[in-house]
Amino acid sequence: MLTLYNTQSKRKSAFHPLDARNVRVYVCGPTVYDDIHIGNARPMVVFDVLVRVLRRLYPRVTYARNITDIDDKIIARANKNNESTAELSQRMVVRFHEQMDALGVLPPDKEPLATHHIDAMIALIATLLEKKHAYVAEGHVLFHVPSMPSYGALSQRKREAMLAGARVDVAPYKKDPFDFVLWKPSHKDMPAWPSPWGKGRPGWHIECSAMSNACLGTPFDIHGGGIDLLFPHHENEVAQSCCAFNCTNMAQVWLHNGYIVMNDEKMSKSLGNDVRLCHLLATYPPQTLRYFLLSAHYRQPTPWQEKALKDATRALDTLYEAQARLAAVAPLKDTPDSDTPDSDASISDIQHALADDLNTPLALAHLHRHAKTITKNVTGAPLRAAVRAFRDAQDLLGLVTLSAEDWFQSNTSTTTESIDETFIRSMITQREEARRAKDFQKADELRDTLYQQGIILEDTPQGVQWKRRR
């Protein structure tokens, strides 16, 4: 059984799909005007784990994650760069895909682009106008919030309370301060699409209503995104979708991840305190970043600090040490479960932890305990459980997916440049000769030389192993 914390009900409850034959998930993807930062990467990794768990539990899952390739930030950046919005967004999409791939984020089943769904948006807006939930004013089409009595139900805000905030944009053409734009006119330097209301472009929220409906139908099971999207973005999506498609809710479960926090402050590009994923990927192994993002519960605000990546790397070292030993005694791919399939005992504690609202820190704690049983050479049932746990770590968490050799010798590292493997081998051979001759001084000099170049030697019963120093 899977339980999830629903932002709307503010509690954990058992997940029951609307259609168990096809579980449908939608996650708000990136706006491709610039490289993403580590905080942006969090929902990508977290909901990747969610989808992996859902695939374990249900025969079919349809996962849609959109790309916003038209919006005011993209327009502004493209103009600044002297390129078209299409050129800019396509370039950023390529980079985004490369980075997701590096992080082990599996591609979604559907990845709709906003610019490919303009027709659907226009149709949706027309429906809202027809149903008197929207109106035209000065070239804009606006959603009329008072036309929807239940507006605010998702984020549980009261109209009066929000008005008191006095931070609501009150454009003169709005009938109500909360009305929001569905369609807006484009000016000279802006991309524009023809519509019944003149040439223009969509508002921010409409794309998700149109694309989730196109990809999944409405309502669907799970809608995810960062907590900052709860209001107004998701609230407005609900308004659009429910009013257009006649349903009481757009998605039955709403999941929101917390922020990565920089010095007690939300990490964001507008605050200028963001750490780019591409920079981190140039310095740290991708598995380290993934481990970091899964080492805290997804709903908790999580402090950013460079040290955390060092810790994550060391923790992965421990896991890969165990994995190397496991590979020697019980290859993951070839070891069948000896426990009864489908019995409760055959479900790993990793899976149990993840099924409880994606408790990834607990899952990692379990994994470390299994690693310990492996390095302690325990056999029998505990070893079988460890094999299962490591398999689930790969399949569900997307961790420990490399060979130990690749992990320890990969050259994405803070301290090493690329180095000649032939040279390492020859140094190892020379050192072995010196050791056989009991010339330990020379042997240690050779080892030190390699150490200076970022290579650590280990004398194991199976022979000399080398690792990169981190």
Added chain:
RNA sequence: GGCGCGAUGGCAGAGUGGUUAUGCAGCGGACUGCAAAUCCGUGUACGCCGGUUCGAUUCCGACUCGCGCCUCCA
């Protein structure tokens, strides 16, 4: 101003009404020619004040502090 979230050992981070995860770091030991890796041992933490209870870090209330949303935002 409104609404919401959080406060756990050096750092990170789960969890639980009573037996106190996990990782990283530290310290002592074993192993090793010396190391590395590994193993063994080692740290009685839960913001403050009340209340409920035989017993609270865990439940309730007040307080303090921090953060977030109400505007673009993962």
